[in-house]
Amino acid sequence: MRIAYYPGCVAQESGRELDLATRWVAKALGIELVEFPNFSCCGSGFVDEANLTLNVAINARNLGIAERAGLDVLTVCSTCQGMLTLANHRLEDPAMRARVDPALAKIGVPYRGTVKVKHLLEVLTSDIGLDAVKARVRRPLAGLKVGAFYGCHLLRPGAEAGFDSPEEPHTFEDLLSAIGAEPVMYRGRVMCCGFPILFVKPETANRIAGRQIADAKDHGAHAMATPCPLCHISLDSFQNKAQAVVGRDLDMPVFHLPQLVALAFGATPDEIGLSRHLVPTGPALARVAPSAGASPSA
């Protein structure tokens, strides 16, 4: 399949390992990522708090660029996914259309509203399909218990996001099973990571992250995995702060979703930037049964 690749800011900056892993997985599955160096930031849920109409227009421009190329959009970030999807819905309001359309006309990027925005999780589980994913696995992640952490904007508001249940999703766990890992069910998997207030009230943000990590750990997770690089910042980059606030050692490796898929497909840790994580991923990788899948007859 061909799809417009919308990496988002973090995957091009501090979360580059997410971009590396996405490209690895796309190549392995024959997904052609069409790049648009004129895509802008989605606003990340902050710009729309300052100016909703501007934020809708910014994302309508992004979607208009993809529409002109006749492509749907692939995201690798729950927040980008949410912001682009919400823009699509907010443009259904004629009053919003009336404000945004003239501005888009002035810059020569009209948007009719035909582009579908899909997160990599949806592409893997719906477009590619779990059977095809399973068929590509070279090294099943057997023995690794993983707590999926969805990221709010991928799921909610459910009326707009609409690809999985907003409170009781299952697609990420289905994907984890397909690559041989054992999904761990815990309440925190659909909760917030605290990122939106990391710069507003850090201690509260860290406490929220710490609680979700502790919840995953208490349910037996060896690692967590997230489809959102902002959650990754909260859960991995600031895990030291989170564990100080919740007052216990967490030591929880946190993978980006495509990193785990790439590992199961046979990627090496270097190819997908695992050394860039703040919490070492080695202990989790050591859980994977060594001979599994390497020689099925052995």
Next chain:
Amino acid sequence: MAVAKTLEAPIEVYRFEPGKDAKPHYDRYTLTVEPHTPVLTALLRIRTELDPSLTLRYSCRSSICGSCAMQINSKSRLACQTPIGPEIEKHGRLVVEPMRNQPVLRDLVVDQASFWKHYDRIEPHLKLDPRHPMPEGKPNPMTPAEVARFYETPRCIACAACYSACPAVEADADFPGPMALAKLYRFVVDPRDQAHQDRLVRIQTDGLWLCLRCHLCTEACPKDVRPSERIRDLKELAIAAQGGTEPGSRHAIGFKENIRERGQLQEMKLVRQSDGVGGMLAQAPQGLRLWRKKPEIAKKPRAIDDLDQLEALYRELDAPPRDDS
């Protein structure tokens, strides 16, 4: 007449009487119900037929009074509005627990003092200009367009399902909760209210910016008030009224200006825009820790192609109000 399909429903109910029980436990009951039987009906049957000591709050049984909010298979819901069948189908069991974020008084009944305290603090009543009191005996009409701005919010029945579902309430006692903020929004856009500016200024320092916009309140709300959307509206109104006076509003404005420059987020610069130089110094040890693994945080990202298009959108839609006089 078709025979209704029935099912054997295993129901686990949270039980706790502070002062008497050392810790909470779950009692398990099995009832024969129809798939559309509401959870509340089952709980009342348990109380009538099996265990008269079960304590719960309820009144109207029609999703109007807002009394029977509780956790049903971990989701905050009205018990009278939630049919058993789909829950059993999805989870194989039905677990009923009291709402979260409020201390348990007994079994499924919680102490709602904090919920109502936050509601009182927003002063949920019209504040009129004393020089222009409501005309006695005469209507004070609003146009349909004015009413449309807060059409959803008066549907709120104050059931506290949103308060129970909210991770910000769970983590920080300063957060007023979704319901109080949605109700505040309702007064801030009511044309009859004369305290809009004062309300917006006060809420900026009173927890508005602790909302995580996780939208869990919007999923929990039985009346489709969509509190998370109303909180977003409130933030935009607060910025329009007062600008960036708090870390939260400074961060939102800083982010907007940040991506205007290159079309992409400049991560390090955002810290300075939100926290100031002092805040940046406070973050320095953590920044250094991240920089060792992720040196890109200190670099400027490339500017996007066609950046002038983005700038034009800002000029069209984010220009300061013009004075045409």
